[in-house]
Amino acid sequence: MILINGQPLAPEALTTLGGQSASAREILNAMATNRDVFAFSHINILQFDIRLRAALVQAAHDMNNSQVRFATFYYSKCNEKYWNLTEEGGFRLGQDASPSAAINDIFHNGQLYAFECATAMVILLFKAVMTAIGSARFDAVYRNIYLWDWHEDERLPLVIETVADHGIPGDIRYFKNPQVNPRTPQWQGENAVELPNGYYYGHGVGIKKADGVIDALNKNRRAGATVSAYLMNRATRLDTTRLAMITGFPGASRSIDRSWLNTSVGYGQRPFYG
């Protein structure tokens, strides 16, 4: 269910907002048919949310198609032309590096990078924000990026919400492996971007349905394990209202900006539905 300023979104607005973009329609439908409430102060914030989610889904596909590798925090690596590798396995943006170029380099020169799945999610979030607001704005707002784990960055506001019904494409979900083999702590769980049609992208496991992710985790349990890996019922989401304020997205504008709906942000271009 979608609320705009406390009022349910009119059904005709769904069609208008969905426009010609498959991604927008998919995300809108998932929200509208959900028993969980998705409340926005203004329709422009809803638009921004959809735009970010579509960009996040696309970024997940791009990362899956890149040559980045999974590595534990002990063995993280990065392209030192843009990033400085820290002792805790994080990537700190180089002093003279362009934030947008540095984020894009991860996708273009993936063979130079290796990182854990939580770091992958933060990279995808930055990439989605960059796609949504444009490189110039991104470079202005996101100096001093630090990519490490779920490292907090107040310019990338996140909320964690309960998924009582079903997730929405662009949610970040977590598959927990409670009886992981202590020899392979990197298999304790998998952060994954929710994609349309029941698929998930997790760095290290690729694009799979929930059962596929769970199977991969279950193969790395301790001997005698009796509890299966499972999908947790909370989702990490961008706090779109705060992000709009931070990035100067025209959420305060009363006009409805539909121009982005016809851009290539949508994810209808590759046959990734399985």
Place this chain on the structure above:
Amino acid sequence: MNYTTPGPLNDVFRTHGTEEVKKIWKKWYRADPVHAVKQLNEPDLVFPVLYTLKSDLHKDDQHLSLKNRLALYHIESIIHGEPFHFPMNADFFEQHHHGIHCLRWIVSTGATEKIDEHYTAVVDGACLHLLHHFNEDCLGEIVDIIFHRHRAGEERHYLLSAFYDANEPQSLLYVARYLYSNAPEDVVLAKKILGFIPGVKEARDGRESAETVAHWLESNLPYLIHTGENNDSFPHPIPYAVHAPAKYLGVPIDRRTGTPYRGMTPVERERWEQFIRLPHALQVRLAAHSERLRRWQRQRWREWMRQPLQEQIRLSLPEEGRP
């Protein structure tokens, strides 16, 4: 790390570092192999010295102490994924205790060092084996290592998630100790870990935050659910949540499943069913009221519990300071 123990190799390591340890030990070995190995078998030797010399040693060398050989097996197991075979014929339960002894030695004498790019993984592996294979209580040590590495800017992700996953809410008190630290970065991390407890972030200082943690545990420990959330799953994990119906009824539950430890009476079951239909915020408030009354005025609590639910709500309001 305990550097106060005697031992020439410990001293060399402390004062001159790893290269000098290698140089001197090789010199000793060329001169007198028996003496050189004997130095390694000294009970006071610290793990980083053995780790430094690992490429000069063999895990099946019968002259090495069992503890040293087990440590070398552990190192190979972590770095190369080699199977960890117990290197001698021994009773299964004896093996268990030798394993614990060795891993505890690695953690207690080597946890805060950084020798090379594999070393942290080796120490972390020892902690995880102690915790998950041997069910050894080492959460206090793990918390100390986490805070040490946080100050040093070193990797701590897997230890922190092991701490969360241990399902030992009282171990939060180990973290709360760091709320009193003079190092601001300690307080920041402690507040981040404990921030899921209401009032910890808002407290005026470390002492008030620590008191909030202690009070929260005192009021909620028998009614906590282990959620499975940790620093790997979410940026702001909530590892433990209060089970409001159990707290309201005063029925302790199994942290893993939420199942009451004892069977409930028909009256309790009916109360439970009524209670869970209330709005969440009211459940939280009523459960807190019930717990306070039960702790301080048990007889009054029994009388209160006999009232219909709506009456309980009404009676709880003045005490909450609400109209």
